[in-house]
Amino acid sequence: MPIIINLDVMLAKRKMRSNELAEKIGLTTVNLSILKTGKIKAVRLATLEAICRELQCQPGDILEYREEE
Secondary structure, three states: OOEEEOHHHHHHHOOOOHHHHHHHHOOOHHHHHHHHHOOOOOOOHHHHHHHHHHHOOOHHHHEEEOOOO
């Protein structure tokens, strides 16, 4: 899939664990894990907004587009 989820990179930069972020944004750790691994088909803008708020970042810091070769 040409959309890459860089959530793990942002978590590392902010020195935050996944379960801590999940708790802060009201998401289950399982759903956050699915998001982190890129196995999702869609993400709600409200979820993306909450992630950006907690990690103090922009959506482009988390989502990346790469053309398939």
